[in-house]
Amino acid sequence: GAVVSQHPSWVICKSGTSVKIECRSLDFQATTMFWYRQFPKQSLMLMATSNEGSKATYEQGVEKDKFLINHASLTLSTLTVTSAHPEDSSFYICSAGGYEQYFGPGTRLTVT
């Protein structure tokens, strides 16, 4: 099946700093990508829909100024966690595709 990659696979940052996570579709073009967050022992929660060439659509309760999404090309979406705090520590996962949504391997963010 189609491949979606994420970079980095894990990152540790200090409180107050920003961190960027990349999501790439490797063998197909994606006008839409989705970002999810997963806390330990919980299910995936949709954060936002990333739209190529236009603004992202955020789910209720997700701060758009804190989680900046850029979808500048048909194969790349980035999620920037700004002014990170320890409560932002989580597993961030993106997905892309059509009928068969393919998920990336996830990025483990730890904020110290």
Place this chain on the structure above:
Amino acid sequence: DAKTTQPPSMDCAEGRAANLPCNHSTISGNEYVYWYRQIHSQGPQYIIHGLKNNETNEMASLIITEDRKSSTLILPHATLRDTAVYYCIVRVVGTNAGKSTFGDGTTLTVKP
């Protein structure tokens, strides 16, 4: 998207068939049933999807009831590597295709 309900956990003996049920009683006519699984600390892996007919691929079979209010994922010969959290999702195909609402899933444990 419609809500799904799944049993929180199931056990299965290695080599036997694993049958994972899912209820989606409020499914709409334009929603497909998708199954994914997530192995610890990885992104969800696509397994299979269907609309109303039974489907089979190299990984599993999907049985959807005639009224489409429930479905069963069948892993015909479970192996230890099939131990994972299995998610049943119903999703609209079309505009904003791919936006997924995850429930709590079923933790399948395959035992030797």
